[in-house]
Amino acid sequence: MSRTRLVLLPADPGAAAPFLMLDDDGRVLERGHLSVDGPVLSGARVRTVAIVPGTEVLVRWLTLPAGRAVQQRAAALWALREDLAVDPASMRVALGPDAVGSPRLVAAVDDARLGEWTGRLATLGVEGATLVPDCLVPDAPEEADRLRSLVFGPAVAVRGQGLAVSVQPDLVPVIAAGRTVEPIDSEAAVEARLIATALAPPVDLGGGQSRPVSGEGWKAWRLAAGLALALLLSPLVLAAAAAIRDDMAASRLNAAAAERARALFPDMAADADPLDEAQRRLALTPPPGGVAVAASVLFQALEGVPGAELDSLTADPVAGVRATVSYAAFQDLQAIREAIEARGLSMVEEATLEEGNRIASDILVGAKA
The missing domain is CATH 3.30.420.380 (Nucleotidyltransferase; domain 5)
Incomplete structure (x- = not known):
């Protein structure tokens, strides 16, 4: 016992x-x-x-x-x-x-x-x-x-x-x-x-x-701190490995999605981010009354701004009307925007370029968000 x-x-x-x-x-x-x-x-x-x-x-x-x-x-x-x-x-x-x-x-x-x-x-x-x-x-x-x-x-x-x-x-x-x-x-x-x-x-x-042997207290404490730090970091290492694995999988999915986006919108610019551009286009709402109404609203807005001209126009049944307009001063574009918005549509400026005494902008006229 x-x-x-x-x-x-x-x-x-x-x-x-x-x-x-x-x-x-x-x-x-x-x-x-x-x-x-x-x-x-x-x-x-x-x-x-x-x-x-x-x-x-x-x-x-x-x-x-x-x-x-x-x-x-x-x-x-x-x-x-x-x-x-x-x-x-x-x-x-x-x-x-x-x-x-x-x-x-x-x-x-x-x-x-x-x-x-x-x-x-x-x-x-x-x-x-x-x-x-x-x-x-x-x-x-x-x-x-x-x-x-x-x-x-x-x-x-x-x-x-x-x-x-x-x-x-x-x-x-x-x-x-x-x-x-x-x-x-x-x-x-x-x-x-x-x-x-x-x-x-x-x-x-x-x-x-x-x-512990006398005089080795600090050495022991440094060892303890090092071991503790390693132990505390070990879950982070595992998390990092999991994150790398997930990132690789996400990259493969993103590449596949980008290919599908370019196939869906072949007119997409070569340097555009295919996923962002596809998401932007899919989020667009067709303008009320269709592209004919959007084009008519754009024509009226241009007529109200002296010197404004329509250089090109493309009708997109989903996105609305894409156009290139030229004008004399930057405030003219704001006047065009206000005229379009007053009729219940929206105008998005996509690009602007100065050419001599004229300014040209690519715009998109569609439904309000």
Whole structure:
């Protein structure tokens, strides 16, 4: 039968550490306190879970990219960099169980603080313990508008959906922000949560990771940033590949559409964009009364402008009347336009060219849009 020792590491370094010895089913086999004067006695090997002060630990739930554990820890460290009060190079990151499709539990602690805890445990005779912040001991309520709290010495652990933090008692209402706080205050309930945490630790701040060598913190942080950046970019690389594939398919479709457009409108200018020109022509509405009415309106407009002449005219049953008109001054074209629009049609200027003392414009007379 394997055994689990639960050690509650107090915030006060000089205080004794309460412990429970548990069997596989969570039954308490032994209770007591560990101290420098009364450390763990050598004997049967047991698994140890130590509850450490959560006030020193930053806990978040993050969506991390797929990858190896070291890559995910690097990505988590990069994501937490704005929330850290110290140099990220000095932080240790631990991950909770992988939750497919859900944000993953991430806990970060200063490496110096972690060394202090492991050192204190060593003086108590405890080596290789799983370290869990006390803010993860309360269970999270299913309701988003509720929180659970549990007192650990001078601090209160507060747990909710996507929230785990240990704060001073007077800050609990601030953290709650109107949510109902359910305290876990009975001795039996507190012990039940401690036992549940010992049997299934949500995270291990120690994690069996080797400690960084002194002086290499910045190097480690640069490596973490590089790995995180690579992980963050990897979805972009996949998206870019998909975009290139889509662009190639779109290019093939555009080329086919351009060929059909030129076949549909063979009089299209050679340098015209076939898709834009086809779209413009298909959007045109035949003029009211047909091209005969449009031509008649154009003739009347030209008669009203001294010196205006009709150089050419082409009737298009769909688009309307295409014409080349010449006149003496630029304001004459505006007068022609106003005369045409006054009769319920529209005029589109397609090209204009100055020739000596005359100006020539290609225009299209059709229905108003």
